[in-house]
Amino acid sequence: xxxxxxxxxxxxxxxxxxxxxxxxxxxxxxxxxxxxxxxxxxxxxxxxxxxxxxxxxxxxxxxxxxxxxxxxx
Numbered sequence: 001x002x003x004x005x006x007x008x009x010x011x012x013x014x015x016x017x018x019x020x021x022x023x024x025x026x027x028x029x030x031x032x033x034x035x036x037x038x039x040x041x042x043x044x045x046x047x048x049x050x051x052x053x054x055x056x057x058x059x060x061x062x063x064x065x066x067x068x069x070x071x072x073x
Contacts, residue, residue: 011019026034053059 022034054064
């Protein structure tokens with residue numbers, strides 16, 4: 001019995017869902033709004049992760065300032 005090889009899917013589940021949802025052609029304004037929404041979502045997610053790390057790792061405001069002001073090339 002032969003098995004049919006499954007095609008390699010390069011899209012993540014999130015990408016596939018977004019393709020389904022946004023299968024229409026958005027206007028430039030709608031596209032900008034979608035980009036802003038996604039940027040806001042990921043910025044909030046990053047902020048939450050940083051705050052969690054600060055709380056659990058004992059990171060201080062001074063540590064954060066030092067990291068921001070470190071000049072690494």
